[in-house]
Structure formats: C-alpha cells, structure tokens
Amino acid sequence: MIEHQPVLLEESMRFLQVHPGGIYLDATVGLGGHSYEMLIRSSPDGKVVGIDRDPQALEMAAERLRSFGNRFSSVHGNYAGYCDDTSGEKGGFNGVLIDLGVSSFQLMEPSRGFSFQREGPLDMRMDPTQGQTAFDYLRKVSPEELEERLNDAGEVRFAKKLVPFLLKGIDHWQNTKDLANAISKVLPRRGKSHPATRVFLALRMAVNQELEGLRKFLEHVPDLLKPGGRLVIISFHSTEDRLAKRFFSDVWKTMSVMKRVTKSPVIPGWEERKKNARSRSAKMRVYEKQ
Numbered sequence: 001m002i003e004h005q006p007v008l009l010e011e012s013m014r015f016l017q018v019h020p021g022g023i024y025l026d027a028t029v030g031l032g033g034h035s036y037e038m039l040i041r042s043s044p045d046g047k048v049v050g051i052d053r054d055p056q057a058l059e060m061a062a063e064r065l066r067s068f069g070n071r072f073s074s075v076h077g078n079y080a081g082y083c084d085d086t087s088g089e090k091g092g093f094n095g096v097l098i099d100l101g102v103s104s105f106q107l108m109e110p111s112r113g114f115s116f117q118r119e120g121p122l123d124m125r126m127d128p129t130q131g132q133t134a135f136d137y138l139r140k141v142s143p144e145e146l147e148e149r150l151n152d153a154g155e156v157r158f159a160k161k162l163v164p165f166l167l168k169g170i171d172h173w174q175n176t177k178d179l180a181n182a183i184s185k186v187l188p189r190r191g192k193s194h195p196a197t198r199v200f201l202a203l204r205m206a207v208n209q210e211l212e213g214l215r216k217f218l219e220h221v222p223d224l225l226k227p228g229g230r231l232v233i234i235s236f237h238s239t240e241d242r243l244a245k246r247f248f249s250d251v252w253k254t255m256s257v258m259k260r261v262t263k264s265p266v267i268p269g270w271e272e273r274k275k276n277a278r279s280r281s282a283k284m285r286v287y288e289k290q
C-alpha cells in the first residue's frame with residue numbers, strides 16, 4: 001500500500017487540543033493519518049468523523065481505522081456540502097481539521113491523471129464517480145475563465161499566451177505526459193520546477209472547484225464547532241492560505257465568531273521538511289470559535 005505521511009501531525013494535534021471523549025471532524029481524511037492520531041489521543045471514547053471525496057481513499061482509511069470500531073465513521077462526499085446535510089454531529093465538534101490538496105496515493109496513481117511524472121488520462125477528479133474530467137473541462141471552458149484560473153489558482157506566468165494553445169491543442173493530447181510536453185514547448189522553465197507544474201495545479205483546482213469548496217466550508221465552520229472548538233487548516237500553496245487568512249479578517253473577525261490562535265502560519269520543522277518533501281510548502285493556521 002502507498003504511504004501518505006501526514007503533514008504537521010504533532011503540531012496539528014497539539015493545536016486541536018485532542019483529548020479523551022472529544023469529537024473531531026477530519027474534513028479531508030485521505031488515508032487516515034491524522035484521523036488515526038486523533039483516535040489514539042481521544043481514547044478511550046473520543047470520536048472522529050472522516051470525510052473524503054475519493055471513495056477509494058475513504059475505503060483505505062476505513063480499513064486502516066477499523067480497529068477503532070464505531071469511534072470512527074466515514075462520509076463520502078465534498079466537505080463543502082457537509083453542512084447541507086442535517087444529520088450527524090452538527091454543532092458538536094471540539095475540533096475540525098482540513099488538510100488540503102491531494103494525497104500521495106492520488107498523485108502516484110497514474111490512472112487518476114494528477115501527475116505528469118506518470119502517464120495517465122487527463123482526469124484529475126478527486127471523486128472519479130462524478131463531475132467533469134480535466135479533458136472535458138479544457139474542451140468546454142471559455143478562454144476568459146481559463147486565463148483567470150491559470151492566473152489566480154496556479155499563478156502561471158504567460159497565462160494569456162498559453163490559453164489559446166491549450167484550447168486549440170486539447171484534442172491532440174492523449175494523456176498527462178503529452179500535455180506536459182506540449183506545455184514545456186510554450187512556457188519557459190522557472191527555476192527547478194517543470195513549466196507544467198503550476199498549470200496542472202490550476203487545472204486540478206478548477207476541475208475540483210477547490211477554492212469554491214473551501215470558501216463554502218469556511219462559511220459554515222463556526223456552526224460545526226462547540227464554543228472554544230478549533231479549526232486547523234493545512235494548505236500547500238499561497239492561494240488557499242490567502243483565502244483562509246482573508247476569510248478570517250473579512251468575515252470571522254468582523255462578526256466576532258472566530259478568533260485567531262496562530263498569528264503567523266506554523267510551518268514544518270527542519271526534520272520533517274527533510275524527511276517529507278511534500279511538507280515543504282505546508283502552512284498551518286488555527287482559529288477558535290468564540
């Protein structure tokens with residue numbers, strides 16, 4: 001089985017103040033690394049609800065957490081819609097964790113189409129049971145929207161130049177490698193990273209409507225938490241981090257619903273960054289319900 005090393009594990013547990021009998025929501029359960037630790041630290045009677053859009057990841061997490069019996073329950077779906085459903089533990093969580101992005105399992109599975117290091121279909125859906133693939137998205141999207149997505153989510157340089165190229169070429173590219181090779185002919189290399197890196201990120205975020213989902217979830221988070229309950233957000237690039245930071249100052253602070261626990265983001269220590277390359281861009285912010 002593919003390993004996914006949970007990022008900022010110790011720090012996130014400490015800030016969530018996980019304790020026996022507590023009830024926690026892991027909004028992005030993935031392979032269950034953070035959930036496992038929550039269940040250990042909330043023993044003997046704490047509970048964790050784990051959400052994931054990816055049914056395969058959820059199945060693996062459920063298998064890994066089986067020994068905790070009914071202390072763990074899983075929900076398949078988008079965390080953005082979790083508050084629309086009125087059943088369950090709503091309003092009663094001591095802590096909520098969001099660990100954004102994709103897991104190593106998703107990235108390394110060629111059939112999911114997230115990575116151009118491995119040849120795979122132009123898919124990129126976190127939930128392969130619904131929604132449009134990256135291929136469908138590129139065939140239907142308007143030039144204006146695509147340019148905005150590349151600029152905003154991917155911070156892609158030369159987005160204007162790339163848009164007509166992507167929209168014209170999409171029918172010729174069969175897979176992720178074809179697309180990445182084509183991009184590298186149009187975009188100059190930026191430092192060490194492949195020119196397609198940010199384009200793939202922007203496409204993934206568009207296909208999965210990631211920023212829209214995060215904004216919607218943040219609107220509802222205060223309703224999920226008990227007073228004094230905490231939200232921990234781990235993000236991996238500036239667009240998501242900025243969204244959380246602005247949401248706090250524009251909405252929560254103004255309405256006095258959540259207070260900031262961490263003034264500057266918490267980042268992984270030297271040892272974690274050395275052991276887990278994926279952790280290097282991680283930033284964690286923590287808020288508390290008033």
Ligand SMILES: C[S@@+](CC[C@H](N)C(=O)[O-])C[C@H]1O[C@@H](n2cnc3c(N)ncnc32)[C@H](O)[C@@H]1O
Nearest residue numbers: 006028030031032033034052053054078079099
């Ligand atoms: C970085 S991984 C989480 C890893 C997890 N913390 C662990 O320790 O194994 C992110 C997971 O969140 C899921 N995900 C991302 N956006 C989501 C959303 N809007 N709703 C539900 N799940 C989402 C992805 O499918 C992925 O499995």
